[in-house]
Amino acid sequence: MTGSRSETAWRILQSAIINGEFPPGAQLRFQELQEFCGMSVSPVREALTRLVAAGLVEVEHNRGYRVTKLVVSELDDLVRTRSRVEGWALEESIRLGDEHWEAALISSLHLLEHLPRRRENGANLHDEHWEARHSEFHDTLVSACGSPILLEFCRTLYSRADRYRRFSLSMETGSRDVAAEHRAILDAALARDADKAKGLLAAHYEATASFIRDHLSEE
Amino acid sequence: MTGSRSETAWRILQSAIINGEFPPGAQLRFQELQEFCGMSVSPVREALTRLVAAGLVEVEHNRGYRVTKLVVSELDDLVRTRSRVEGWALEESIRLGDEHWEAALISSLHLLEHLPRRRENGANLHDEHWEARHSEFHDTLVSACGSPILLEFCRTLYSRADRYRRFSLSMETGSRDVAAEHRAILDAALARDADKAKGLLAAHYEATASFIRDHLSEE
DNA sequence: TCGTCACCGATTTTCGAAAATCTTGACCTT
DNA sequence: AAGGTCAAGATTTTCGAAAATCGGTGACGA
Known part of the structure; x- marks a missing residue:
């Protein structure tokens, strides 16, 4: 089984976002994401950072992450x-x-x-x-x-x-x-x-x- | 002053890498980076994740980060x-x-x-x-x-x-x-x-x- | 009535330590 | 001598809680 926890979080969240499970524009709250991925804040945060780089998620400082809207x-x-x-x-x-x-x-x-x-x-x-x-x-x-x-x-x-x-x-x-x-x-x-x-x-x-x-x- | 800690870590590390302060191929150890940036592991890790996305740093699972080589x-x-x-x-x-x-x-x-x-x-x-x-x-x-x-x-x-x-x-x-x-x-x-x-x-x-x-x- | 400000709960961000994993090298077997 | 095993130390990764920050609410004074 090759893969860190943050790697799985990344896969889970990317898939969920691409499939619209988290709709465009939705706020992504850590508590919910932690339960969704079954892990603590650190790997979730790392996954989100990578998703920001990929353009699927946007971040506003101290105001959390949200799914990039479809425009x-x-x-x-x-x-x-x-x-x-x-x-x-x-x-x-x-x-x-x-x-x-x-x-x-x-x-x-x-x-x-x-x-x-x-x-x-x-x-x-x-x-x-x-x-x-x-x-x-x-x-x-x-x-x-x-x-x-x-x-x-x-x-x-x-x-x-x-x-x-x-x-x-x-x-x-x-x-x-x-x-x-x-x-x-x-x-x-x-x-x-x-x-x-x-x-x-x-x-x-x-x-x-x-x-x-x-x-x-x-x- | 607008900017989170991980934001400053990102700036510091990006600048250090671009200027060759961390030479190409160098291992980036967390302890050193924490002292270099003056903060804990979390913001450093987030900065590194972003630098990976930018191609300046590479990561190998459970073997840490290293500066991307110049080829x-x-x-x-x-x-x-x-x-x-x-x-x-x-x-x-x-x-x-x-x-x-x-x-x-x-x-x-x-x-x-x-x-x-x-x-x-x-x-x-x-x-x-x-x-x-x-x-x-x-x-x-x-x-x-x-x-x-x-x-x-x-x-x-x-x-x-x-x-x-x-x-x-x-x-x-x-x-x-x-x-x-x-x-x-x-x-x-x-x-x-x-x-x-x-x-x-x-x-x-x-x-x-x-x-x-x-x-x-x-x- | 309106604006200001302090406080509260909710949320993000960061910390410091625990857990997991890798590396090294000594020691044993063949 | 070559190779394999295993413990000790070093390093990364993850956790859970503390700290910082935000948004809103209501008291207070003009």
Whole structure:
């Protein structure tokens, strides 16, 4: 069992926040978090500090922590920034990636496609298996870019955008064919068509964002 | 005085690490850090957690924290990534920046030029006044890009690259005319020539990096 | 009536020590 | 001599309580 207590607290809280268990804007009180995680204040505090760095939580001195709100303008920022930054990373991956990268890519999409998202009365469930593979696929896309720093930034952007996506997931009607979008990106990448791949990736993000925008503004 | 204890610990340690007071690769022991910061373990630990997020410190579970090493390959990564990312941010700033941005830019360069770097027997001193204004100038360059997320990333990249620059500062011979490079970037930005500005910024980074590479590999 | 200020409970932040874990090196076995 | 075991010391990690701070309430005086 590898992991400190603060590591588990971090996992628990990140997951809870991403899944909306602690809703956007909610105050995070230590007493509650300690009971929620089953540990004392120190590891909880460390986890929160890391979540602040990841942008999922905000802190105001002596006034505690709260879940970062979901704001349309930030979503727009995320989509634009991701399209650019991950576009570069994808371009470099296409330029530098070898046959192992291709194999990993094909593999990760296969795994994603053969674990269908479960649904319940029209709404998608938060299926952690699907989420893990989805994250893995997007990570693999840019994994051969040769820049650890850029890669790390892509992961941060993913997890920040992920909150928005999961928020709208419960309402999504399923009219989109996400799987087809993924496959199209893969095909362009394997064909070494960087411009097409970048464009498809950006469209993929934008399509997701426009969904979310509708749901966010409805409230 | 606004600031928690962990905030001051963060400032103290960040400054000490950037200035090489704790050399790259050095173990950071809590007892020493507590005495160094004049406070107990909790705020020190929180500061370290934040420094890990910033990439200045690394942590291995149950084996403590250590200052991130300076590695040429990471320097290369930083230069490439900064050129790309800050180049884009600069381009957007040039596109979106209004007259207030221009004014802030002229102002920050003026302040930088009129606080000459102090020298002592050929080597540059770590002059925090100069450093603050230098940081401010580079921040202002990209400040009008309209993307808080990108801006935040630029700051992270700056502080990471800063460690390398300061490391080589003590040995630099002063053969470069850094002030002229800054002014050239400013002129291109004011002339709204994004491509030229991006190129000059990238050259600025690369010139700094090639200095550092020499000093790093000498050891 | 309004504003000021001191006090109270709630909450965050920090402390100092206990618990858990790692490292070192002596000692024993093979 | 090489390798393994185990206790002692050093170090990190976590705990539980103390200290500091915040927000609100109500008494008091102008």
